[in-house]
Amino acid sequence: MTKKSAFVHSRIIVQYIGKDILTQGALLHLDPQKAWNALRSRAKQGIRKAQKAGVKVVESRDLSLIAQVWYNPDTLCTTLEPEQKLYLAYLQEQLIGGIIVTPVTRNTLFYHYGGTNEAGRAVEANAFLLWHVVEQFNRSEYEYLDVGVSFRQELQHYFQKYCTQPYPILFHPPSDDSRPHIGLNPFSNGALDWIEQQAVAINTQLSEYFEAEFTYLPSWPFALQSALRALDLPDSATIGVWASKGEASYTAELHRLFGERYHFVARHREADAIIVCHRWGIACPEADTLAAESTPVIEDCRDVLYHSDGDAHLGSYGRYAVFDFTRWFPMQFGAILAGDYFPDETVWNKFHCLDITKRNTVREQLQIYWPQRADQADIRWNNWRRYRELFALLGMMPADLKPKSPPFVFLLQAEAPYTASVMQERLERFGIYTETDTDENIIALPCHAGLKRGHIDYIFGAFRGMVNPCHTFVRDDPEKAGS
Structure with missing residues (x-):
């Protein structure tokens, strides 16, 4: 008796879905002069051929007509939205082609559907329809017709024939093993391999640049928390929050990080302290006036670093300022609290975040990256x-x-x-x-x-x-x- 295999073999069907690599889409200018100057000669020949044959274009709302020249009527839209335009091409009385364009942004139309029959292809009616769109929308709010993109070579070649302005595009995300990781901070795996360089007196350069004494701290959250603790605020103190951009989400982030001890309220002047955030690198315009008042101000300069010598620069207004090196250099760790130098005993007993190993590493890496700022x-x-x-x-x-x-x-x-x-x-x-x-x-x-x-x-x-x-x-x- 033959022993049966314990494994059951079945066919596994894996469907290939590409379109996950960057390619070029094709925009066609809706300014006739710009478009004609940039069009390929083959596209111009098609337009002239249709003109010479006597092709005429009319606007319509009847989808049943374009269905006659569309390759698969089952895939055609069933209704025409008010903002969509349908144009039909005729040779004498014979319908030979059609096109539907759809607005996709405030300045861009999309070549949504387009088809021709044999008679239309013989006189290149589709080229004439595209040119008709250019003429119709000249001097309108629309600047471009997105002719499209294809990952099939022959169709992509056709689209590129009408390209007067290329743009990068991809449809689907790459697979997990080929997908990049791109964040706001520059640190990447390659940055783990660095060589120590005793190139600059980094402590001196930092104190001169920030025009203040400072304390190294492991990261931005602990630098900001240390600034709050340095003010000796009572538990449940109210902190007023001003941010140049994204104030609601920034205030929510402060609640998430420090909400167990402090209460954060946007633009609250009767607060125990104020945080002014130059978020995403944009200066908070109220920084100088708030700093002139009696309430202590902390500047969150996490997203700013550069300034010109002699300027009343960001970070110079508040009692303390917090800077985050990981936002600017390929470093895993590193922030400073500018405005005072706190000894290790204070960082350990009051701020509870002393990490000498990180501090030494941060100083060594800054000797590499600080001179590269320009x-x-x-x-x-x-x-x-x-x-x-x-x-x-x-x-x-x-x-x-x-x-x-x-x-x-x-x-x-x-x-x-x-x-x-x-x-x-x-x-x-x-x-x-x-x-x-x-x-x-x-x-x-x-x-x-x-x-x-x-x-x-x-x-x-x-x-x-x-x-x-x-x-x-x-x-x-x-x-x-x-x-």
Whole structure:
């Protein structure tokens, strides 16, 4: 008798879903002169061919007509929204093509559906329909027609023929083993391998730069907590909170960290102490006036570092100021409390966060990274400008139009339906970690010096994918369909 195997063999069907690598989408300018100057010669030939053949275009609301030239009527939209436009191409009395365009942002239309029959393809009616959209929306609020993107070579080649402005895009997040990890802080795995350099007298340089005595502390939360404890506030003291941006989410973060001991209230002048936060690198305009009053002020300078010599710089207004080196350099640990030097005994007995090993490591790493500030600032500016260039293609603007110092983040003013929380959730699936304030609908995007142009394109491309109405489409697997 033959012994049966204990294993049951069955066919496992794994469907390939790509579109998880960065590629280029195609925008077509809706300014005829700009578009014509940038179009490829092959696209111009198609437009001229249709014009010479006598193709005419009319606007319609009848979806049954475009269904006659759409490759699969079952996938066509069933209703036409008021803001959508349907154009039909005719050769004499014969319907030969159609196109539907849909607004996707304040300045961008999307080539949502487009089809032609054999007669239309013979005279390149689709090229003429695209050009008709350019002429129709010239001098409108729309700047671009998003012709589209495809991960199929022949279709991508077709889209690129009409590209006058490329942009980066990807639809799906890479798999776990190939997904990057990009956060606001520049630390990465590679930063664990560093070589000690006795290059600068770092304590002297820091005291000169911050124009104050200071105390090394392990991290930003403990530096801020130490500043509060240094004020000898009573338990359940009320702390007034002013933040330049994202005040609601910042106040909530303070509650989460220190709410068991202190009570935080936004813009409360009758408080026992005040925290002024220059959040995301933007100066809090009330810092100087609040510091002139009798209530002690702590400046949270976690997100600011650079200033010009001689300026009344951020961090010089309050009784204490807190700075976070991990926001600026590829360091795991390191913050300072500026305004006073506290001996180890105080850090141990009063602040309860003495860590001499970390302090020594932080000082050694600062000798490497502190002299690199100017070079790193240049990279941050380049990243910020690339973000601005890309988001401008969608009509989206930074919340801080003209940063006065090297940017900590690119702070984007989100717009419905792409709200800050929707963007944050989308980007996290791609390994991109951000901060948001939903009350102000702003999102802080990574901008640090460990990022280059390719990283910024990946971040934008991950968001840009969701703007494409077709980004959720997945072709049916014929193997599964037949199983």
